[in-house]
Amino acid sequence: MLRVALTGGIGAGKSTVAAKLSELGARVVDADALSREVVAPNTEGLAAVVSRFGPEVLDADGALDRAALATIVFDSPHARAELEAIVHPRVRARARELTDAMPDDAIVVQDIPLLAETGQAPGFHLNIDVEAPRELRLERLAERGLPREDAIRRIDAQASDAERREVCDVVLHNDGDLHELEHRVKLLWDERIVPFAENLRLGRYEPRPDKLQLVHSDPEWAHRFEHLAARIRRVMGPSAVRIDHVGSTAVPDFPAKDVIDIQVTVVALPLVDAFEDALGDAGFFGKVGQDTPKPEFPSAEEWEKRFYGYADPGNIAHIHFRSIETPGQRFALLFRDWLRDDPQARADYAHVKGVLAAKFDSTRDYTEAKESWFSTEAWPRANRWAEETHWHAPVC
Numbered sequence: 001m002l003r004v005a006l007t008g009g010i011g012a013g014k015s016t017v018a019a020k021l022s023e024l025g026a027r028v029v030d031a032d033a034l035s036r037e038v039v040a041p042n043t044e045g046l047a048a049v050v051s052r053f054g055p056e057v058l059d060a061d062g063a064l065d066r067a068a069l070a071t072i073v074f075d076s077p078h079a080r081a082e083l084e085a086i087v088h089p090r091v092r093a094r095a096r097e098l099t100d101a102m103p104d105d106a107i108v109v110q111d112i113p114l115l116a117e118t119g120q121a122p123g124f125h126l127n128i129d130v131e132a133p134r135e136l137r138l139e140r141l142a143e144r145g146l147p148r149e150d151a152i153r154r155i156d157a158q159a160s161d162a163e164r165r166e167v168c169d170v171v172l173h174n175d176g177d178l179h180e181l182e183h184r185v186k187l188l189w190d191e192r193i194v195p196f197a198e199n200l201r202l203g204r205y206e207p208r209p210d211k212l213q214l215v216h217s218d219p220e221w222a223h224r225f226e227h228l229a230a231r232i233r234r235v236m237g238p239s240a241v242r243i244d245h246v247g248s249t250a251v252p253d254f255p256a257k258d259v260i261d262i263q264v265t266v267v268a269l270p271l272v273d274a275f276e277d278a279l280g281d282a283g284f285f286g287k288v289g290q291d292t293p294k295p296e297f298p299s300a301e302e303w304e305k306r307f308y309g310y311a312d313p314g315n316i317a318h319i320h321f322r323s324i325e326t327p328g329q330r331f332a333l334l335f336r337d338w339l340r341d342d343p344q345a346r347a348d349y350a351h352v353k354g355v356l357a358a359k360f361d362s363t364r365d366y367t368e369a370k371e372s373w374f375s376t377e378a379w380p381r382a383n384r385w386a387e388e389t390h391w392h393a394p395v396c
């Protein structure tokens, strides 16, 4: 089951995107609809609301007077937090019931207005933020009958666009007409959501492109690392002793393949195997891996690792699980910090990559050819740099 979260500020277009995704075959769970259901007449949720806010939030028929309650809670963060404490747990319980009842190969889209505010993003394989300019949102809400000052109060009670972008993998801009929005949703569905769901169903990660492409440094790389690290941390907790962004994408302004390299340090590799199912459920699939032994450490055993990939075709990533205190675990951090610190190291490595990229068309051949530079050049020079600078693995 591919679990997708859909968020966005009020009036940004979440419901419109959700409707289009439903048309394309997604199963939509709408938090707003559930937040009405759990406080419907004769529910214990409504009783809890009345007990906290008094009968004045009921209308003549004994149903919740939503406008009256909105006036109270959008004027007081404390009152809003108390209402959320009543509604949110019930909404999440209902959402879990609904998704648990869905087929394993379903693409489930949860429309969650408060995704950023509630820290739920790492529990989803893909987080989508629908964005529209504030003024346009106010106009749309006015057309929907929400007075401007009420809409402003709600917008100001929510996370900012920047905070939503921080936790989301995709931003869907909804500043055009409906046709443009629907086109963007269809493109995302065909090019990312469906292949992502297929990879999950088959239990496979998205392979790096065989055709070698070195691209310029992308500011999104740090975001992509953070999103993946949060998902791994949610699965493994303290068993992931540290999670580091390593490799070329972790070096500012440095060319790299568009593949995020992550090192997860564990106390012992069999621990990773114990998390195999939970990692798979989160979209990470892998196998036993082996780094190339270096002269000072000839034993292949010291270079064993677990090599995982992520199933998202829009966020290709290699996860290297290594045991703490092994030469490979140390070298991944040392190599990154040497590149970050030493301009000559960056120039030499960029030159080698450029020469090899001109020579080899396939990523595999390129990677294998790079190995000799690692053993003869990078390994001795990085270790010399470590001694000269008294380098130690930075605190994570």
Ligand SMILES: CC(C)(COP(=O)(O)OP(=O)(O)OC[C@H]1O[C@@H](n2cnc3c(N)ncnc32)[C@H](O)[C@@H]1O)[C@@H](O)C(=O)NCCC(=O)NCCS
Residues within 6 Å of the ligand: 009, 010, 011, 031, 032, 035, 066, 067, 069, 070, 073, 080, 083, 084, 087, 088, 091, 113, 114, 154, 157, 158
């Ligand atoms: C205050 C209530 C009764 C007002 O009802 P009303 O019908 O006017 O709004 P509705 O529920 O349809 O929400 C419309 C939009 O308001 C915004 N909104 C709703 N609740 C909140 C909140 N707690 N914080 C920030 N924005 C909110 C969202 O963008 C939502 O999509 C209602 O919003 C509510 O119960 N909110 C608390 C529960 C909640 O947090 N719901 C959000 C989804 S879980």
Ligand SMILES: Nc1ncnc2c1ncn2[C@@H]1O[C@H](COP(=O)(O)OP(=O)(O)OP(=O)(O)O)[C@@H](O)[C@H]1O
Residues within 6 Å of the ligand: 008, 009, 010, 011, 012, 013, 014, 015, 016, 017, 032, 113, 140, 141, 144, 174, 175, 176, 177, 178, 179, 181
């Ligand atoms: N691109 C667009 N062009 C014109 N109207 C739009 C567009 N996108 C959304 N709308 C309209 O704007 C209003 C708000 O959109 P929508 O309900 O999808 O926002 P929302 O993010 O779900 O809001 P809420 O947070 O209140 O649920 C709706 O009436 C919708 O039909």
